[in-house]
Amino acid sequence: MTGPLIPMEMIPDAWNNVIAVLLGMAFGFVLEASGFSSSRKIMGTFFGYDFVVLRVFFTAAITSMSLIIYFDYMGWLDASMLYINPYYVTSAIIGGLVMGVGFALGGFCPGTSFCGIAIGKIDAMFFTAGLFLGIFIFSEMYPLIETMYNSKNLGGIKIYEMMGMGRNIFAFLLIVVAIAMFYIAGYVEKKVNKVEY
Amino acid sequence: MNKRYLILAIIAVAIGAGILLLPENPRDRELSPADLLNAIDDPSRFLSTDLITDRLVKKDPSLLLIDVRPEAQFKMFAIPGAINIPLDSLLTPSSQAALENKELDKVFYSNSDVMADQAWISAKRAGFEAIFVMKGGVNTWFNTIVNAAEPSETEPSQAFALYHFRKGACQYFFGTGETAAPVTEAPKKPVSLTPRPVQSSSGGGC
Amino acid sequence: MEKNRRDGSFYINPYLGGVLLGLVLFATYYITGRGLGASGAVKNTVVTTVDVIAPAHAEKSHYYSKFLNENSSPMNNWLVFEVLGVMAGAFLSGTLYGRLKLKNEHSPKIKPRTRLIAAVAGGLMFGIGSQLARGCTSGAALSGLAVLSASGMITMLGIFGSAYLFGWLFKKLWI
Numbered sequence: 001m002t003g004p005l006i007p008m009e010m011i012p013d014a015w016n017n018v019i020a021v022l023l024g025m026a027f028g029f030v031l032e033a034s035g036f037s038s039s040r041k042i043m044g045t046f047f048g049y050d051f052v053v054l055r056v057f058f059t060a061a062i063t064s065m066s067l068i069i070y071f072d073y074m075g076w077l078d079a080s081m082l083y084i085n086p087y088y089v090t091s092a093i094i095g096g097l098v099m100g101v102g103f104a105l106g107g108f109c110p111g112t113s114f115c116g117i118a119i120g121k122i123d124a125m126f127f128t129a130g131l132f133l134g135i136f137i138f139s140e141m142y143p144l145i146e147t148m149y150n151s152k153n154l155g156g157i158k159i160y161e162m163m164g165m166g167r168n169i170f171a172f173l174l175i176v177v178a179i180a181m182f183y184i185a186g187y188v189e190k191k192v193n194k195v196e197y
Numbered sequence: 198m199n200k201r202y203l204i205l206a207i208i209a210v211a212i213g214a215g216i217l218l219l220p221e222n223p224r225d226r227e228l229s230p231a232d233l234l235n236a237i238d239d240p241s242r243f244l245s246t247d248l249i250t251d252r253l254v255k256k257d258p259s260l261l262l263i264d265v266r267p268e269a270q271f272k273m274f275a276i277p278g279a280i281n282i283p284l285d286s287l288l289t290p291s292s293q294a295a296l297e298n299k300e301l302d303k304v305f306y307s308n309s310d311v312m313a314d315q316a317w318i319s320a321k322r323a324g325f326e327a328i329f330v331m332k333g334g335v336n337t338w339f340n341t342i343v344n345a346a347e348p349s350e351t352e353p354s355q356a357f358a359l360y361h362f363r364k365g366a367c368q369y370f371f372g373t374g375e376t377a378a379p380v381t382e383a384p385k386k387p388v389s390l391t392p393r394p395v396q397s398s399s400g401g402g403c
Numbered sequence: 404m405e406k407n408r409r410d411g412s413f414y415i416n417p418y419l420g421g422v423l424l425g426l427v428l429f430a431t432y433y434i435t436g437r438g439l440g441a442s443g444a445v446k447n448t449v450v451t452t453v454d455v456i457a458p459a460h461a462e463k464s465h466y467y468s469k470f471l472n473e474n475s476s477p478m479n480n481w482l483v484f485e486v487l488g489v490m491a492g493a494f495l496s497g498t499l500y501g502r503l504k505l506k507n508e509h510s511p512k513i514k515p516r517t518r519l520i521a522a523v524a525g526g527l528m529f530g531i532g533s534q535l536a537r538g539c540t541s542g543a544a545l546s547g548l549a550v551l552s553a554s555g556m557i558t559m560l561g562i563f564g565s566a567y568l569f570g571w572l573f574k575k576l577w578i
């Protein structure tokens with residue numbers, strides 16, 4: 001049963017949305033259980049008092065990356081069929097920078113804000129309202145930035161291709177760097193003043 | 198607690214080391230001989246010259262026409278809209294980008310079918326998808342589109358439609374002096390549905 | 404005093420959370436061939452709202468029209484269902500660990516109203532940024548990193564770099 005299952009038509013399309021809900025539930029549960037429903041806990045990564053974001057994020061990234069690589073090697077998954085979002089250079093960089101500002105102001109990102117709403121966080125609700133407004137403003141402003149938005153499309157390029165490295169060596173380095181970051185994070189946490197939240 | 202994390206860290210690095218040992222190019226997996234033979238037998242990999250011409254005229258963005266002949270021949274004459282990837286540089290990294298794009302239908306052609314077929318088999322084996330051969334190659338294309346033969350009166354209306362389509366396409370590509378009105382239906386000339394009187398002037402021959 | 408697991412203070416070990424999240428993400432890729440996402444669902448809701456209120460405007464717009472489709476509503480979309488699941492899952496977790504509570508969480512150094520204004524402003528910027536980058540931290544950064552997408556990594560670096568910088572600028576909001 002080679003994956004990915006739905007593109008390979010191993011699962012009828014009608015199940016699509018059911019699967020979406022189930023995977024979403026698992027996603028939401030893990031996020032909330034790890035503490036991502038609290039904006040002050042999330043912001044801890046940026047001030048050094050709680051690195052939960054760093055730990056969960058990078059552990060998740062290297063876990064799924066490794067699973068994908070191994071499954072692809074074993075022939076259980078055709079990794080070339082996985083969707084790689086296309087790299088629009090200017091738009092991606094500016095978008096990232098703008099999102100960072102939003103993060104610093106709001107303390108949430110869309111996924112975590114939904115977790116916050118689910119447990120009753122009012123600031124999360126306001127953040128999500130802001131999301132709507134922001135997307136609406138963007139859509140109205142779209143003609144102004146349309147050219148920039150569609151410029152410099154490098155396609156579904158991979159990180160290691162862009163850096164001129166092999167995939168395996170990059171994956172290995174990513175794991176090593178992640179572990180190093182975890183150790184540094186633990187060290188920083190001990191040195192930083194405790195914050196009550 | 199620290200010792201537990203150390204063990205986890207070691208496991209993670211071990212997994213990473215394992216990755217280092219895997220074959221580098223995930224596309225090292227070639228198509229199996231049985232699958233390749235099946236694919237070769239499949240007639241749907243051939244696309245007719247008329248179909249390709251139609252897509253070219255309609256400027257179909259999902260079509261990528263690839264001329265696999267040597268560069269010199271490509272420069273002398275090529276089907277409008279085609280790119281040139283000579284057969285011997287088909288599997289180089291620079292051609293990979295064009296071949297890899299799954300959204301495009303990549304159609305190989307050469308003068309007849311021989312080189313195009315070879316290109317197709319090489320590409321199929323290497324695992325590229327959505328690849329086709331234009332049946333008959335440049336020779337057929339030239340003979341049908343550029344030198345389209347006007348059908349005789351007895352032929353059915355589809356033959357006339359096809360002829361006008363080909364003339365129209367030829368004019369689209371090369372702008373010959375003749376005007377060929379775009380035809381959506383056969384000309385009004387009554388094409389023999391009424392039975393002709395049996396013996397009379399069928400002209401020449403018995 | 405023993406800490407009760409259900410009093411709202413218990414969080415699972417972050418590395419465990421990371422591994423579990425990694426499994427969920429992998430399962431998503433394995434089953435659907437695409438990663439997780441969140442901002443996409445909000446975008447679809449915006450598109451649907453505009454389409455309902457001002458359909459002519461939506462059709463003419465270069466942006467909305469990209470997501471409008473004769474046959475089905477933009478809300479009938481994988482991401483929308485996924486996000487509904489996210490809320491359900493988070494609700495379950497909150498119930499399990501005793502964190503269900505209407506609360507405006509803010510630093511004691513600022514007024515609650517300030518926090519809410521900052522939250523809306525933050526959401527606004529994030530909304531704009533997520534459309535520019537064609538994804539958010541879940542969709543572009545996390546899912547992108549799992550498949551080693553360049554776009555994912557660059558977006559992630561942009562988000563975290565910028566958040567660190569502006570975090571210190573807006574320090575008063577948090578600590």
